[in-house]
Amino acid sequence: MSKKPTTKKEVQTTGHQWDGIEELNTPLPRWWLWTFYATIIWGVAYSIAMPAWPIFASGATPGLLGSSTRADVEKDIAKFAEMNKAVEEKLVATDLTAIAADPELVTYTRNAGAAVFRTWCAQCHGAGAGGNTGFPSLLDGDWLHGGAIETIYTNVKHGIRDPLDPDTLLVANMPAHLTDELLEPAQIDEVVQYVLQISGQPADEVKATAGQQIFAENCVSCHGEDAKGLVEMGAPNLTDGIWLYGGDVATLTSTIQYGRGGVMPSWSWAADGAKPRLSEAQIRAVASYVHSLGGGQ
Amino acid sequence: MSANQPSPDDAPLYFAREPIFPRRISGKFRSLKWVLMALMLGIYYITPWIRWDRGAALPDQAVLLDLGNRRFFFFGLEIWPHEFYFVAGLLIMAGLGLFLFTSALGRVWCGYACPQTVWTDLYILVERWVEGDRNNRIRLHRQAWNAEKIRKRLIKWGLWLFIGLATGGAWVFYFTDAPTLLSDLLTGDASPIAYTTIAIATATTFAFGGFAREQMCIYACPWPRIQAAMMDEDTITIAYREWRGEPRGKLQKGEKLAEGQGDCIDCMACVNVCPMGIDIRNGQQLECITCGLCIDACNEMMDKIGKPRGLVGYMALKDEAHERAGNKVTNIWTHVLRPRTLLYFTLWAGFGVALVVALFLRSPLDFNVTPSRDPLFVTQSDGTIRNIYTLRIRNKHGSEETFRISATTADDAETRALKLTLEGVEGDTITVPADQLYNQRLYLDAGPASDLAAAKRTGIMIWVEQVGEDEPVSDKADTVFNGKGK
Numbered sequence: 122m123s124k125k126p127t128t129k130k131e132v133q134t135t136g137h138q139w140d141g142i143e144e145l146n147t148p149l150p151r152w153w154l155w156t157f158y159a160t161i162i163w164g165v166a167y168s169i170a171m172p173a174w175p176i177f178a179s180g181a182t183p184g185l186l187g188s189s190t191r192a193d194v195e196k197d198i199a200k201f202a203e204m205n206k207a208v209e210e211k212l213v214a215t216d217l218t219a220i221a222a223d224p225e226l227v228t229y230t231r232n233a234g235a236a237v238f239r240t241w242c243a244q245c246h247g248a249g250a251g252g253n254t255g256f257p258s259l260l261d262g263d264w265l266h267g268g269a270i271e272t273i274y275t276n277v278k279h280g281i282r283d284p285l286d287p288d289t290l291l292v293a294n295m296p297a298h299l300t301d302e303l304l305e306p307a308q309i310d311e312v313v314q315y316v317l318q319i320s321g322q323p324a325d326e327v328k329a330t331a332g333q334q335i336f337a338e339n340c341v342s343c344h345g346e347d348a349k350g351l352v353e354m355g356a357p358n359l360t361d362g363i364w365l366y367g368g369d370v371a372t373l374t375s376t377i378q379y380g381r382g383g384v385m386p387s388w389s390w391a392a393d394g395a396k397p398r399l400s401e402a403q404i405r406a407v408a409s410y411v412h413s414l415g416g417g418q
Numbered sequence: 419m420s421a422n423q424p425s426p427d428d429a430p431l432y433f434a435r436e437p438i439f440p441r442r443i444s445g446k447f448r449s450l451k452w453v454l455m456a457l458m459l460g461i462y463y464i465t466p467w468i469r470w471d472r473g474a475a476l477p478d479q480a481v482l483l484d485l486g487n488r489r490f491f492f493f494g495l496e497i498w499p500h501e502f503y504f505v506a507g508l509l510i511m512a513g514l515g516l517f518l519f520t521s522a523l524g525r526v527w528c529g530y531a532c533p534q535t536v537w538t539d540l541y542i543l544v545e546r547w548v549e550g551d552r553n554n555r556i557r558l559h560r561q562a563w564n565a566e567k568i569r570k571r572l573i574k575w576g577l578w579l580f581i582g583l584a585t586g587g588a589w590v591f592y593f594t595d596a597p598t599l600l601s602d603l604l605t606g607d608a609s610p611i612a613y614t615t616i617a618i619a620t621a622t623t624f625a626f627g628g629f630a631r632e633q634m635c636i637y638a639c640p641w642p643r644i645q646a647a648m649m650d651e652d653t654i655t656i657a658y659r660e661w662r663g664e665p666r667g668k669l670q671k672g673e674k675l676a677e678g679q680g681d682c683i684d685c686m687a688c689v690n691v692c693p694m695g696i697d698i699r700n701g702q703q704l705e706c707i708t709c710g711l712c713i714d715a716c717n718e719m720m721d722k723i724g725k726p727r728g729l730v731g732y733m734a735l736k737d738e739a740h741e742r743a744g745n746k747v748t749n750i751w752t753h754v755l756r757p758r759t760l761l762y763f764t765l766w767a768g769f770g771v772a773l774v775v776a777l778f779l780r781s782p783l784d785f786n787v788t789p790s791r792d793p794l795f796v797t798q799s800d801g802t803i804r805n806i807y808t809l810r811i812r813n814k815h816g817s818e819e820t821f822r823i824s825a826t827t828a829d830d831a832e833t834r835a836l837k838l839t840l841e842g843v844e845g846d847t848i849t850v851p852a853d854q855l856y857n858q859r860l861y862l863d864a865g866p867a868s869d870l871a872a873a874k875r876t877g878i879m880i881w882v883e884q885v886g887e888d889e890p891v892s893d894k895a896d897t898v899f900n901g902k903g904k
Contacts, residue, residue: 150637151432152630221842249806251793260796260806361799413842415796415806415861 205233209402217270220409234410237403241388242411250414255366255383261416263363266290267352268418274408277399280387281355292355293343294382304377308335313373319348319360320368435633437559438695440542441552441687445714451529455536463584466591470494473816475852483593489853495777496814498784498855507773511766518762520648522754524655528641528707534626534634535707537585538693541578541627548574552690578628579620586619632694635707642704651736652753656708658682658699658730661742666699669723681725688712688730698730708732783821784812787860787880787895794900801866805899809858809880813850820885822847825862827870828877828896835868836878836899847885862899874903 137144168174171184183189208229212220220226239248245256252258257265266276276290283289298304304312315332317324336348343356350358357365366372366381388404391397399407411417468480470493477484482491490497490505497504519526528535549555549570558567590612591599602608603616626634635642649655663682669675675683682699689697691712694705698712716730734753741747790806798804813819823846826833840848841859850856860880864870876899883892 146430148430148433150633151434152633153637154432227842247792249790249792251796258793258796260793260804261798263799358799362797362801363799413859415804415839415841415859 205229209400212402212405217274217405217408220270220405221413226409230406230409231413233403234406234408234413237399237407238410241399242407250411257365258363259411259416260414261363262418263358263361264352264416264418265350265355265357265365266292268412268416270408270412270417273411273417274405276385277408277411278387278389278404280390281385282382283384283387283390286387286390289387290355292353295343295356295376295380297378297380298339299378300380304335304339308332309374309377312336312340312377313370316348316359316373317368317370320362321360322368436695438632438693439552439555439559439690440693440711441690441715442546443687443691443711443714443718445711445717447710448714451539451709451711454530455539458531458536459540463588466588466596472496473852476816477595479595481592482595485593498812498814501780504773504777507769507776511769511773514762514766514769517648518759518766520645521650521653521762522759524649524653525642525645525706525708526654528635528645529709532641532707534639535693535709537581537623537627538631540581541631542693544577544581545574548577575624575628578624582620582623582627583616585623586616589619590615632705635694636705646704649735650758652734652756652758654732654734654750654753655702656698656706656710656713656730657702657733657735657738658688659728659733659741660699660738663699663729675723681720681729683719683723685719687715687719691715702735781893782891783882783884783893784814785821785882785893785895786810787897789897789900795902797902798863801871803864803866803871803901805862805864807860807862807880807897809860809882811848811850811856811858811882813852813854813856815852817852818849819852820847820849822883822885823858823860824881824883825860826879826881827899828879832864832868832870832876835864835870837863839863864899864901870899871901872903873901875900 133146134143135146168182169184170186171188172181173184174182176182208225211223212226212229215223215226220230238246238250242250246252246259247256250259252260257263262268264272266272266281279286279288279290281290282292282294296303298309299306311328311332312335313332314324314328315330315336318326318329318332336344340348343351343354344359345351345356348359350356357363362368364372365383366376388399389397389401465481466479469478470480470491471478472491476496477491479491480493482489484491488499516527545555549558558570561567587603594612599608599612603612630638662680664680665678666682666684667676667679669683675681688699689712691714692698693709693711694707696703696705698706710732712730713732717727720727720729728747732750734748737748786809788808788810790808794805796804796806809823811821823838823840825836825838827836838846839861840846841861843858848856848858862878870876877896878899879894879896881892881894883890
């Protein structure tokens with residue numbers, strides 16, 4: 122019987138021994154070490170080739186390869202702008218009322234218009250265009266200034282009561298009847314009761330009857346004989362359940378006392394030499410989008 | 419401590435890889451491995467070329483991971499991104515399958531099915547074919563670089579590269595139409611992503627199969643560590659029957675084993691065939707991938723010296739003591755079929771059945787309805803309450819389909835009060851192009867006098883019916899109608 126030792130490798134120890142427990146030395150393969158060195162070289166080379174090291178107050182080292190994520194984004198935006206160019210030109214050339222008949226434009230305006238809306242309009246009108254106090258809902262069929270697509274387009278383009286844009290829609294403000302001493306507080310109280318009555322809310326009969334006379338003398342020129350509002354004046358219908366600022370006593374009183382005059386900014390206006398906030402195609406897209414939300418006329 | 423221990427300062431921190439030259443062997447397990455290798459590589463290379471007709475608008479590749487369009491095709495199945503839970507289910511099954519196979523059969527995946535093992539096997543086959551068997555390869559390895567060595571190495575590396583290229587090439591075919599991509603690849607018109615993927619897959623196949631080999635299993639792969647934690651005394655592994663083999667000793671040709679000598683004649687056959695370069699007689703080791711080649715080698719030798727087979731064999735850890743005590747060899751099934759593995763199998767099969775059931779329960783109409791939350795409802799000038807919904811319909815057919823939309827209240831009591839309008843559409847049908855997700859805004863109006871308008875919320879159902887089918891298919895989505903009520 123031969124005494125050849127087994128092929129089992131003798132596991133070396135580091136020579137450390139504590140209470141009879143030896144520390145084994147299990148060396149790593151050498152390629153592991155080379156891989157580690159390679160990652161170091163890669164790291165150094167990368168930080169030279171790419172923007173890496175912060176420089177005080179001026180960003181970072183630019184890197185030899187001239188890579189810039191900001192430039193990449195600009196390139197991407199330019200690429201998509203180029204891709205959209207044809208359809209945007211078509212949109213600008215198409216009559217507003219004809220957009221709904223062109224499936225390509227419908228798809229484009231629904232998406233691009235929604236993007237514009239979420240970026241620029243949602244702050245006041247809400248993400249779902251449901252409106253907020255003072256900012257009308259764009260979903261219903263009740264339009265202060267008209268719900269035809271041309272009207273929506275014009276009002277987006279030039280705004281409403283925007284002092285910067287000479288083409289803006291200039292409708293009269295709701296006068297401040299108390300501040301400007303047009304009505305006595307008691308008269309205001311009576312006309313409020315009348316408005317409550319015609320809008321189907323509980324009201325003081327006696328005061329409302331008195332208020333009707335005051336309404337006929339002071340309010341019908343804008344709100345109409347039947348109090349259903351006049352689009353040309355931008356005056357709302359007072360007989361329905363839709364209120365821009367609120368239909369309760371306190372809000373109605375405040376509205377009559379101090380007046381109202383909501384402003385919508387002009388989206389095509391720009392200071393000399395500056396770019397307008399929205400391009401013609403964007404304005405058309407968002408007008409078409411708003412028109413499609415269910416209230417368009 | 420023995421005297422020949424080096425001092426701590428001399429101890430090497432790193433060591434070079436010791437080349438392994440596995441000898442050719444034939445036998446039961448080697449044959450099984452050849453069959454499995456042919457099967458698995460065959461499946462891998464052929465699958466992207468199988469065609470499957472789905473109509474004009476859909477790809478006709480049987481198995482296709484269409485990442486660009488976010489579609490996954492598997493023969494008659496089509497998975498959209500929102501059905502990704504099927505993939506999660508498959509991953510859970512893969513995990514439980516790993517538990518099942520590891521607790522029952524140990525590292526059977528490593529030994530037979532792991533791509534690293536399969537491709538290394540293929541590369542060793544090529545190596546043996548070009549450079550000869552173990553002894554020739556050792557000689558070639560040791561000899562200085564001359565014309566013969568350069569020629570053989572270049573041929574070997576060339577073949578390896580070709581296999582790597584075919585491997586990486588086949589990989590990209592799973593992600594786009596294979597025939598188109600092949601002609602694009604050859605004419606240089608394919609996407610840079612395709613070329614890069616092929617280049618990376620080729621390089622890794624070449625490096626891992628040709629040079630790294632067992633280093634991947636020992637140092638790079640987490641499997642050996644995870645699997646070691648899942649094995650127990652009943653798990654089937656490959657082991658050396660020490661009680662039978664020891665004390666081992668050499669046997670000269672024509673002689674008989676000496677009295678008291680074990681069956682192991684220390685011929686090193688098991689060591690020479692091992693692709694991991696270990697000695698199975700040292701017991702269970704992290705390196706062992708349980709490929710079974712040492713069993714083939716030892717059995718061949720036992721046949722030659724007229725001893726029973728099975729000195730090295732598949733067995734459970736507890737068999738060694740059991741058999742040493744003189745008991746009969748335990749049937750392998752008593753190890754495999756035990757509560758733990760049956761539990762894993764039940765869980766695994768349960769998920770499998772659940773997935774198949776889920777697959778068959780998928781509605782032929784795939785749509786959902788989202789009520790607008792901003793605002794919850796719109797009050798019209800005449801007091802009508804309008805709710806806005808977004809209907810998302812997925813047309814999974816290869817052709818354009820028409821759907822009819824309608825709405826009812828949950829108890830059908832106020833259905834007549836609901837007026838449905840499809841935005842931008844005349845009538846109550848919409849047409850969805852093939853293989854598309856389609857968004858349609860719906861308006862439901864309820865008159866000011868209706869209960870729907872007065873209530874806070876009412877349960878309603880939106881119905882979608884596929885028009886033009888021989889058997890009309892329809893389905894509903896439950897949603898709510900918000901009114902003025904507080």
